[in-house]
Every structure is written in C-alpha cells, then in structure tokens.
Amino acid sequence: MSDLRTGRSPRHRPRPTRTPAQRRQLHLPATRALRPDPQRTRAVPRRPLRPPVRRGLRLGEPSRRLHAVLLATVFVVIVFGLRLVEIQGIQGEVYSRQAQAQYLRSTTLPAPRGEIVDRNGAVLATSVDARDVVVDPSIAKQSTSPTPQVMAARLAPLLGVPASTLLSRLTGPGRFAYLARGVTPAVAAKVLALDLPGVADEPVLKRSYPNGSLGASVIGFVGIDGNGLGGLEYAYDATLAGHAGHRTVETGSDGTVLPDGATTVTPPVPGEGLQLTLDRDIEWEAQQALAQQVTATGAKGGTVIVMRPRTGEILAMASVPTFDPAHPQDAPPSVLGNPAVSDVFEPGSTAKVITMAAALDSGILTPTSVIDVPPTLDRAGYTFHDAEPHGEEKLTLTGVLAQSSNIGAILASERVGTQRLYQYLRAFGLGEPSGLGFPGESAGVIGTPQSWSASQRYTIPFGQGIAVNAMQVADVYATIANGGVRVTPTLIKGIIGRDGTLHPAAPPKQTRVISAAAARQLEEMLEAVTTDQGTAPAARIPGYRVAGKTGTAQRVDPSCACYRGYTASFVGFAPADDPQLLVLVVLDDPVNGHFGGAVAAPVFRQVMSFALQTEKIPPTGTTPPQLPLQVPSDQPVG
Template sequence: MLADTATRGSDSRMTVIAFCFTFGFAVIIGQLVRYQVLEHSRLEQEANHERIRERELPARRGYIADIHGNPLAINGVQWNISVSPPLIPNSKKEPLAYRLASLLELPRDQVYAALTADRPWVLLATHVDQQVGEAIMDLGVHGITCEPKPVRHYPEASLFAHLVGFVNETGDGFYGVEGYYNPALKGNPGTKLFEQDPAGYQIPIPSLAESAPRPGPNLILTVDRNIQQIVREELERALQEFGAEKGTVMVMNPKTGAIMASYSTPTYDPNHFGEADPPVLSDPAVSGIWEPGSIMKVVTWGGGLDSGTISPGTTFYDDGALEVGGRVIYNWDRKGRGLVTMEEGLIQSLNTVAAFISTSMGTDRFYNYLRRFGFGTTTGVDLAGEVPGMMRQPGDSNWFPSDLGINAFGQGIAVTPLQMITAVSAVANHGILMRPYIVHQFVTEDENGQEQVTQVEPMSIRRAISREAADTLTEMMVTAVEREGYSKAHVDGYRIAGKTGTAQIPTAYGYHPTDTIASFVGFAPADDPQFAILVRLERPTASPWGTQTAAPTFRAIAERLFVYLQIPPDDIRLAGQ
C-alpha cells in the first residue's frame, strides 16, 4: 500500500500523544493521592474548621403567675424588620414603601429611603409587635427579613412591676422575682454542633450533636391578683384623698410569711421599662428604708413584755419629757399624762413610755429584741435588691446612748416596709418570726413533659418573743384600735390589732419641720390572723397624722379583704366553733 510508511509514522506519532495523555493522567492521580491521602487529615481539619460551629440554643424562660395561675410574666415574640434593597425590584418599591409605612407606622419617606438605599441590608424597625410582623411576613416579599426576637410580656403592666421586675434586651431579669430568680428562670441553654454555609446558615444535614435546652421553671407566686388590685385601688385613692406623694402597701399572711400583695407608687410599666425613670425601678417595699416612727413601738412593747421588764399594768409617771443619754424626749403633743399604765402608753403612743421601756431593759436586751424581730439584717425574702436597713448598735462608732431612747419609738433607725410587716406578723403569729417569701410553687417539666410541682414550705426563722407576750401585746393593739383615737382603722364586727405611726423625716439639718410619713400596721382577725397589712404614705398634706390618713386606708383594704377572703365577722365565726 502507498500509505504504509505514512501510517507507520502516524502510529509512532500517536504513541507520542498517548504518552502525553498517560503522563497527564499520572500527574492528576499523583495530585489526588497528595490531597486525598497524604494531606487528607490536614485538609479535612481545615474544612471542618471553616464549617463546623457550635451555637447556643436558648432555653425558654419560665413564666410567672399569681397563686391562681393568672399570668404575670409570659414569653412573646417581637420582630426586627430589615430589608435588602438589591433584592427588591425598583418598580415595587413605591407601593411597598406605602404598605410598610402604614403597617409599621413610620414616615413613608423614611421607609422609601431604606428601600432605595445603596446598601445590601438595612434595619428598618425593631420591637415590632407580633401581629404587625406576621402581617409583613404575609406580604411574602422576597428581600424583607423578619427576625423573631423573644420578648417578655407583662399582662398586668404596672400592677406587679415592683414585685415581678422585668427582663432586659439581653434576656436577663432585673428587680423583683425576675431579678432574684434570673439564673433559674433562664434555664439551661442547649448547644448545637452543626455545619454552616458561608453565610452562617445550617446546611440541610442533621446536626453533629445537639443537647436540648432545659427550660426554666415556672414560678407560681404567693400573691393574689385580686388582692393586689384592691391594694392598688385603695392606695391610689388614699394618695389622692390625702394628697400624699408616694406610698407602699403590703399584705402578708402572718402565719406563713407569704406576701399576698405589695404595691408601691410611683411605679412603671415593665413592658416599657426603658421609658421609666430609673429610680422608680427598684421596689420601695424591699429596697426603700424609712424611720418608721411609732409603729416601732410594737417591737419595743413586745421586748418589754417578753423580758418581763413590764406588764400591761406596770405604771410610769409621765411628765411629758424624759432625758436619755443627754437628749430630752417629748411626747408627740409635748404634754405629760401623769401616771399611766403600759397599755395606756401604747394606746396613746407615748414616746416617754417607749424610752422608759427601752432604758429599763438596757442596751443589751433592747437591741437583742430588735435583732430577734429581724431588724439590722435582710429578711431573706426571695426578691431582688433587698437591703438590711440602718440600725446603729452599741459598739458602732456612730451609736450614741441617746439612740437607746429614740430607737424605742422608731427614730434613729431605718427599716424597710418588708422588715416592719414581717416583725409585726411575728406578733400576730404568737411570737414566731417567719421568713417572708413570694414564690409559692416551682413548676418544672421533666423529660417526658410531665409537670412536677415543688411546693415552697413556710420557714420560721426564730421565736422573737414568747406566745404569752405576743398574745398580750395583740390584746393591747386591739384595744388601741377600738379606742377612739384609732377608730378610723376599726371595721365593725372584727377585732383588729394595729398601731399607727407618724414619722418625722430626717434631713441633713435635723428633722423636717412639717412633712411626715404616716403609717399603719395591723392584722386581723386578732385571735386568728388571716392577713397583716402595712400602709405607708409619704408626705400626706391633708393631715400629717397616721391616724387620719394611713389608718382609714388600712380600714378600706381590711374591709374588702374580709369580703374577698370570706372571713365571717368574729361573733359568727366564734359562735360556729
């Protein structure tokens, strides 16, 4: 054949090309071996490093409810709305700006400016309500992102603001129950080990590891929404009627120490805590202190009776003034009563008698009783921000011998409303001081979703005074209420034990000449106390006296509590026994 030589030449040339291919494939195989075998672990590690992430799975915060299960703090969702201008067609921007502006209640120009911004992503609005956010999602526009943000809702708004507190932007609770139980309420966050895409989203394969978050326990409080409502109405009525600036009312079960209600003004709406005046945030019932004045005499008389220093019939000649440690102590009207019994001294709230009791007891015994009633330390209540008050004692550099006299009627010592009502509740509870508390039940969910309820048992701290001393003191307080002077606290058909106070307000230059803090503390029914009430009104203008302002407020609340708690009048109740 003619083409023989050419063909043979072509064959050898084809061999050359075939060799080139063999070489090429060999190089590729070499490269594959290099990367997939020799450097496999290094490359795999690098790939995992850029792709595997650990993310915290937030735990559900426990909700908070009152003793009947009415929600006080629950979890909800708000939205952060953002837009990606490049993803939205220009023709749609005008009508879309109109829709978004009306939904978000924003100026249309502002929305349009965001939609046409030369940026890949613009945050349009935060804290958007759930319904509005869902309406925006329903628009179904590609390029609008609705990011859910967990948010705490307080259905009762300001009613429980001080007791419950609030949760801030980062999910931490402050003040009240939210603050005290913050670590528990938060629960234990879970973690998720997953693989992400470059934008940080999980790629659609199962997570490498996942531990489920454990939700925080739900808290059932000892408070009753209806009692709280009664307390608020009556306190606000009193503030208006008596022209007072501020006030606090607490209601406690004296047998257990359970806080049934606690309301102070001024208050705030925890749903909008950011708009509140910062000093308003803390709870005056546990964080506020004042010189209580005459209601402190309950403690002085209690100590005197228990120590045997006095009995109700012990007499003292009151000439209107008594000198203690170089300081002269006067009665509220600067008048002497002559020979008076200890009972009369309490009823008429005589400062001279109080100083007589404390000086007769001596410093050691008197301050020992203050401590036994819980003053000078925190009560241990499960509310955030509790302060111990200010109690100077012998041995302290700023303690003066005259303090022994003035402390006996509540001057020179500052206490919290909670300390005061807890101490008086000890008298109601036959002398045993209970630890005040606010959480009634912890409700947790186990792995199977079963609710487990842990009941909080009332806890006694110590015996403050003997049963006999406490009962005797109670009878004296009942007489005090029934006597003319306190009649404004009296409720027909019920024996009420109580004590008024009219405290002067200390300033940098001695006590304020006119302003007072009026207070009343009491409990009922006297033989089987169902509630103790503390009323504290700051600077009432209608009358400076506790008898004229705090006492009627106490009565208004007590009247409604007898009805609400279905406590029959004493004669009916005692006849039935």
C-alpha cells in the first residue's frame, strides 16, 4: 500500500528524527497523544482493518467420533432388542391374549357332574340342564323403553326374586351381573320372550336330587358353582366334577359373532359316577320310621344305621332333622352334616357288651358265671345303682347283660381290670375314626386309664364317661355279629367310569378283635335281651331270632356342660344265629319315654323287618338257647 500523500510505500518511508520531548510525547495516553489538531485535520480515508486472524479448527481424531456414534447405535439396538424380546417372548402370550380378546369370545362349556346311584342303580344325584339369567348393566340402565324399573317388575314374578334386588343388579356397575342362577329352560325361555335390553341366558348344569331329602346327610350337596360342599359330594368332588370345556368364536368390533368366523370347541370331559352301598328303599323306610318316632317322642333328633356285618356295607344311614340337598341354603347349618358320624354321645348300656367281651375273651368269666348284685354299690365315694330298684340278686353274666345291670357290669369289670378293659375299648374301634372316610367324622373320646377319674373307672364299664358316634356303636356290634372280626364300614360300592364300567372299591380291612368262640357266646347272651326277661322284648320279630342291646344314657347338654335328658338307643342283628343285617337306632333326648327298650326298639323292629324282606333273608328256623339269667340265692357266686 502507498502513502496517500507521497505515493510511496510505507516500507520505503524514512523514519523521522524526533527529539526526546517528541518521543516522550509519543508514550502519553492515546487521548492526549493522538488528539488531532482541528486546524490541520482533514478527511483522510481510513485504512481498512485486517480481520482478526481466525484460529483455524484443528483436525481431531476421527476414530473417537466414530466410536461414540457406534456405541450409541449399539446401545439403542440393544434397548430395542430387549424390548422386542420382552414383547414377543417373555410377555408375548400376554399381549397375544390381549389382542385376541379384541376379536375372540370364549364361553365355558360345563362338564356334566358324575351321577350318584344306590346299590341297585337308582339315581340319587344327577345333573340337569339349566340356565343362568344374566344382564349387561351398561345396556340395561341406559334403556328408556322399557326402563330398568319396568324391566325389574316384569322379571320378578318369573325369577322369584324381589324387584328391588333385580333393579340393583340391572343398574349396577360393570358389564355383567347374574339376575338368577340355575333356572329351568322353560323359565329362561319366558325371560327371553320379554326381549329386554341387555338380558340374556347362559346354559349351565344344575345338580338335581330326584328323591328330595332322602339320604341327604350322606349324599351331601353342591354350591352354586357346582362344587361339592358337603357329604360324599364333597369327599369325592375330584371324581365327580370332570373338566369343563370351552367354545371360542370370532366377533366383530361391536361384539357380534361373525357368521363366517372361526369357531374352536374343546369339549367338556364328564365326571365319573359313584355307586353307593345304600339301598334307596331301605333308606326310605329308615327315614320314615325315624321321623315318625322323633315326632312321637318329642326327641330333638335321631339316627338309624342299617349295615351288613360281614362286608361292612352300609345299606341305610338316615338322620332327623334333615334338609333338601337342592336347597341347602334354606336349612340351618346345624343339620347340614351327618350326625351318624359327627355327633357324639355317651352310649350307656350298649357299651356293656365290650365289658362282657373282655371278660369272655380273656377267659375270666363265662355266660353262666354268677355275680352277686347288691341293691347299691359304693365305690370311690360314689354310690351306684341300677335303673330299676331291686334287692340282692344273683345274676349270671348273661343276666347282667339281659337285664342291663350297671352294678353287675362294674363287678365284672373289676375282674377284668382297668388296663385290659381299655385295650378292648380300643380294639373295638372306640376313640378313633371308624374308617368310613366320611368328612367331619368325630373320633369320640375315651381317654386313657391314667386320665380316667375315680368315678370313670366305674362308669365306663356301663357306658358313661366316654363319648362315641353312632357308626362306632354299630361297628362294635357288627364285629360281634361277624364272629369277632372287625370289618371297616363302607358307603362306596365302586366308581362308575365314563364308559359305564363299574370299578369296585378295594376290599375293606379286616381285623380280629375277639375269638370266634367269644363272639358266639355274646350272640347268645344278646339274644336273651329280647326275651320277656330282658329289656327289649319290643325288638322281637316274628319268625326270626333277634339279638341286641338297649341303651339309656344320661345326655350331656352342651348349653350347661351338665347331664340333662337322655340318649335312648337299641342296636341288634338278625338272624341271631346267622347274622345278615344289623340295625342301630339312636334318639336324642326323647321326652315321651326315654328307655331304649321302649322308644328305640320299636323303630329297630320296623326297619329290620322291612330290610329282611327287601333283602329276601329267610328265618333260620332254629331254636334259641335258653341261657339262665338268675340263679337261686343259695347258689355260690363264681
């Protein structure tokens, strides 16, 4: 660039010579050193400023950037990959079901529950077609013609449900509610004929009991969803229930089934059936006879058991009061069980047979051994007496049993000993479940000799101070009738397969309790009970030899934990010399008479007579033995 005044380049301009003062002047601040002289200043174009030197960008290391980008890319890919695995793999089924739910509708096809039949094939419980009446409240409550109030009023008489209850269901939250369950197809058809918005029906199977309350305490009942809740319906629920099926159809966006859509059906698998040992006719007779006597005596209730001693098969197990298994919700909970196995009581004189069995089987006494029976007996600070006052008597062991002497039983037990008596109580099955396998069975209470009080040592030999259930008492006498062999009782004859084939139940367990000789002696002694000199002539059946024992025990009242009232009973078998059938009758707290021989024995006679005829069991035609019950007062005791 040249100087504007000289035209010379600045490079060739001579440096001016300056005095020291001038040089000092040059170092003054710019405001003073560069102040222009107004007289000499003229406009001179400024030299353009050179733009500042811009420090150029240095080339970095490109590999770092590439690595960063690569790592970020890999991270994103991994995140998306993991999410994809979660969606398609881990939660794939969940999302698939959610997607299918948008266009697939699945309904349950109920499995027919297996039938329960008696020993002859008579149906006791079966499943029948029924309908659940349902509603979509989101549709029903928006209806204006008819209104929900009108709908409820129309449905109430058909369904037997109060209109107020139906209205709350019609207008409730959600999209599903039951209006009624298990109605007949005819009722459902009438409901559908009303053409009410949002109301529909669904096919279901309902449990039906053709014989009403007959055998209800044994058969049991099911819940609203068809699950067994009581009795054999509960105990064999897994066998009877089967497996439900499913039907799946394609639907449009509005929920309408597509006519050409795919339909998938998984058929239900029916349950297996159950054949019982019960005989419907004998069960009916037992129920009727018991109900009549409960009413006649004013008893709180009662139980009748009919069984085959040699096989352990229960032919009847009736209880009063009872219930309708089709409507268990209408009965008080206290009657929904099976008193024959769940309710315990003090057996009274029916337990004397165990004391006699211990004495005979041990060889300590014989049926004709004489026992000196005083009017009263003092033991451990207690005074014991018999049901009827008497003077000094010399009774044989048979007489002690036939006349049901408490004092005689105590004296016989003293010969046996406490520990041995306890062993026989256990051997006969007291203090443990009977083996019937029925839900809710009580084992009873007998304690141990070490736990027995002073009074129990003398009351247990005649049946007070222990607690048993009716099945246990029947089992004791069945053991005697079966020659001393205890057979586990059973209610199940077999399982009926889906093809109708009967698969018999396993043979019952058998255990010898007393010798055959001792059992035969007891049979003859028990036959004396039904003679005119015994306590149960009312149990006799014309043409048949009958053996049995009465029981009249003080009853424990749970409300006061004290003795109040009585338990009257009779248990026996026939024919006495060839036992085929056994019948037990128990009446709980009868008030119009309370002795077992007076109120329970007549029921035994009626039921046993019917059972012998039904089973076509003829009399044996033999003559019963004439065992002495008493001896002259001058005969020695031994």
